[in-house]
Amino acid sequence: MTVRTCVSFLVASALGALIAVSSSSPARADAVEDFYKGKRITMLVSAAPGPAYDLFARLLAGHMGKYIPGKPGFLVRNMPGAGGMVALNHAYTQGARDGTLIFTLHIALPLQQALGRKGVRFDASKLIGLGRLSAGNTVTGAWHTTGITSYRDLYEKELLVGGGQLTSNTAMFPVVAHNLFGMKLKVIAGYRSLPEQMLAMERGEIRGLGSISLVTLQNWKREYLEKKQFVPLFQWGLRREKELSDIPTVGELAKSPVDRKAVEVLATQMDLGRSFFMPPDVPPERVAVLRQAFDRTVKDADFLAEAKKSNSDIIYASGPEVEQLVDTVLGAPKEAIARLKEAMVQRSGGRCEEYSGAKSCAKKKKKKGKS
Secondary structure (H helix, E strand, O other): OOHHHHHHHHHHHHHHHHHHHHHHOHHHHHHHHHHHOOOEEEEEEOOOOOOHHHHHHHHHHOOHHHHOOOOOEEEEEEOOOHHHHHHHHHHHHHOOOOOOEEEEOOOOHHHHHHOOOOOOOOOHHHOEEEEEEEOOOEEEEEEHHHOOOOHHHHHOOOEEEEOOOOOOHHHHHHHHHHHHHOOOEEEEOOOOOHHHHHHHHHHOOOOEEEEEEHHHHHHOOHHHHHOOOEEEEEEEOOOOOHHHOOOOEHHHHOOOHHHHHHHHHHHHHHHOOEEEEEOOOOOHHHHHHHHHHHHHHOOOHHHHHHHHHOOOOOOOEEHHHHHHHHHHHHOOOHHHHHHHHHHOEEEEOOEEEEOOOOHHHHHHHHHHHHO
16 A cells, blocks of 8 residues: 555544534534634645636635634635746645645646656655646647747747746746747746746737636636737647647657657646645545545535636546646656656757756756866
């Protein structure tokens, strides 16, 4: 039995025991309620205010407390940086492991662990899944003034796109598309948040976005699509979104079977979507209660009404299901991981920048130092 399976078994057992004792032993059943009474749960958001990670976190925090015994309050705390790694490292190494911390998980972080990325101070296989509220593809696209209207144009015209830190999908995805597909995508990385990237695009500092979720476009920058200000060129996901049925996925653009496997590893992340997790070692009985509260929240009429008002589609997955998605990424085929490591290296003007901790980049730097 794996660690993950063992933990899931303990949580399931705890939930069953909690239900069983609720009628026969109120004192034992009230232990969780006594713990949460008067407490506040921190909702740690691995992004700046505004985009989809933040939107769904605040939506959940506004309704979940009423389904937790003791009715604790919620405090939403934004901690953006390094494509979500700052928040996850903090949650894993310093966060409370008593059931008073819930956090969003940036979809790229399990893969960063699989790639051996520098700066990873967590083991995603030990994270405890709470559940998922939404999932969907991201797109690489151009501002309407560029004249670029199709991915085919990228083989002839250069597109300057913005990105976050080197580990973020906003920077990494266009680099992979450049290296695997031969597209003329040039990334300006280092933006602190997605809102900064969008503002830079509107100002003309950059001409497109390396990666933005369809959910964010629909719920936060709907005018980008309605006024055709932003042109989606291709999408990152295992299947086309129905709203973008004429836009190809990266798997459709791959030129070889190994390239297709490589980009599909990235695309698998999209199913993680807006998922919520807890650090390891949270007592099983509290995990069981929090998962039950999450499941009740996604059926709550007020919650669903607020989600509908903000044009947020709820695409639910359970805690164990999001854990399995993490395990799928961590168990990706070795040949796909090796291909990704090479594709994530950007070389320009004699410089070699690491997006994945790729050894090939480190070797070239070493040779340059010897010359």
